[in-house]
Structure formats: C-alpha cells, structure tokens
Amino acid sequence: xxxxxxxxxxxxxxxxxxxxxxxxxxxxxxxxxxxxxxxxxxxxxxxxxxxxxxxxxxxxxxxxxxxxxxxxxxxxxxxxxxxxxxxxxxxxxxxxxxxxxxxxxxxxxxxxxxxxxxxxxxxxxxxxxxxxxxxxxxxxxxx
Amino acid sequence: xxxxxxxxxxxxxxxxxxxxxxxxxxxxxxxxxxxxxxxxxxxxxxxxxxxxxxxxxxxxxxxxxxxxxxxxxxxxxxxxxxxxxxxxxxxxxxxxxxxxxxxxxxxxxxxxxxxxxxxxxxxxxxxxxxxxxxxxxx
Numbered sequence: 001x002x003x004x005x006x007x008x009x010x011x012x013x014x015x016x017x018x019x020x021x022x023x024x025x026x027x028x029x030x031x032x033x034x035x036x037x038x039x040x041x042x043x044x045x046x047x048x049x050x051x052x053x054x055x056x057x058x059x060x061x062x063x064x065x066x067x068x069x070x071x072x073x074x075x076x077x078x079x080x081x082x083x084x085x086x087x088x089x090x091x092x093x094x095x096x097x098x099x100x101x102x103x104x105x106x107x108x109x110x111x112x113x114x115x116x117x118x119x120x121x122x123x124x125x126x127x128x129x130x131x132x133x134x135x136x137x138x139x140x141x142x143x
Numbered sequence: 144x145x146x147x148x149x150x151x152x153x154x155x156x157x158x159x160x161x162x163x164x165x166x167x168x169x170x171x172x173x174x175x176x177x178x179x180x181x182x183x184x185x186x187x188x189x190x191x192x193x194x195x196x197x198x199x200x201x202x203x204x205x206x207x208x209x210x211x212x213x214x215x216x217x218x219x220x221x222x223x224x225x226x227x228x229x230x231x232x233x234x235x236x237x238x239x240x241x242x243x244x245x246x247x248x249x250x251x252x253x254x255x256x257x258x259x260x261x262x263x264x265x266x267x268x269x270x271x272x273x274x275x276x277x278x279x280x281x
Contacts, residue, residue: 017181029176032169033196035203039214049214050276058217059196063177066192066222070183078191082223087216 014101023093055090068099076141085136117142147207158238163197191224198236219272233261250275
C-alpha cells in the first residue's frame, strides 16, 4: 500500500505510469538525443536487423524510468540521484509500457552536512507482456 | 575500409570532450518524446539523462558502432547527477574506455563519462556498456 510521500518507508511503491511509445515519440527522441540511427527510424533498414523491426532507443526507456523518479523525488533526484540499470528487451513502437519502483532500503549517511537519508529503490519499465525492457536500482536522497 | 574504433581502441582511450549543451529545441523534443500528463514541470531545467543521451550519441558516432554491418546493443547504463542543469547551459562530456573485451566474437565495451560545467566542476557521471556484434563481416 502506498503511504504519503512524507512517510516513505521500505516497501513504499513508487507511483509508476503507463506510456504508449509511438513512432512519433521515437522520432522526437531521435531529435532530442541526436541519435538518428536507422534502427530506430527506418523500417526497411530495421527489418534486416536482429530485431526485425524498428525499436525505441534504450535511453528512451531509461528516460521513462527517470521521469518516474523525478515525479516521486522532485527536489532530490536531479541533485544527488544515482541509477544503474540493464536493458533487457527493446521497446517496439506501438507498445504501452509501465514504469514501476519500490523502496527496498533507507540508509542514513553521516557527512559534514549532517545526517542524510538515502532511499534505495528497485526500478524498471515493463513491456505489455510483463517482461522488463529496463530494470535496475536507484538511490535518491530523501528530503 | 578502415576498422571502426571499437575494434582497435584500447582501455584508457579518451573520447571528447564533447559539447553536450542542450538547446531549447532539443529540450522540447525530449518533452514530446517522454512527457505525459503526470510529468513534472522542469521549468528551465533538463532531465540529466538527456545530457547523457547526447553524449552517448557522440560516443556511438566516434566508435563507429553502426558502420559496416556492425550492430550494437545498449546493455547497461549508470548515471549519477550532482545538480540541476539549465536549458542552454554549457556542459562538456569527456569519456574514457574502461573495458573492451572480446567474448565469442562479440565486443563488450564500457565507457565512463564525466560531465563538467563552464567552471569545470563535475556535475555528473555516467557509464555505458555496449555489446557489438557483426565484426566478422569487416
């Protein structure tokens, strides 16, 4: 069960979201990142690759995960957040994916500024069949 | 045809620095790609992974990862970030090859990247692991 953000504890489920990854979003991501590799954009080219069709950029799936972290930790994710993930399956344009996360530990770190509470979370993004497109672990300072 | 850099680069090889300053048009494209009703208001700031993605594009190009029949898979990514970055703020990315091994004909390469602001203060780091196949066709 979700608790209020001020009462986060081990077991707290981050508020994920569902996103339809359209080819238009992939095209926009190509413009944003500068990565116009044809495996993401050219259906004829992509048909001859190991995937047999166009795939979204791996970093797009990671961006969805970090969007969830930015929503959940708006004041700390961008200032002290860390993330380590593996990409395990490509997102195919037209798929709806769902981000997820859960706090698995909260540690207190003592430094020159005092005591900092840091949450460790499992995070990821699932494809429609329930497999992970990306999964890993994030650490985020708590306010 | 010359071999792509991924085939010849040794551990310690340095990349960049790349100018990964993100202009407003690219920030808007990122919002169109990722954003939704629940998205936070970034204001004049960027999602750090956008800067990382811009650096990765430069690395992919320099390594020749999609040239001459090569196929690359983005296998893993680490990111850490120290502070918010504003749209248009000067950021440079400097990379270093930290591993480059061949197993069963596939290259496994990891590149660590440091991001610095105009004052040369580090604002973030990343590490990218890539698997490259298809070198037998070279």
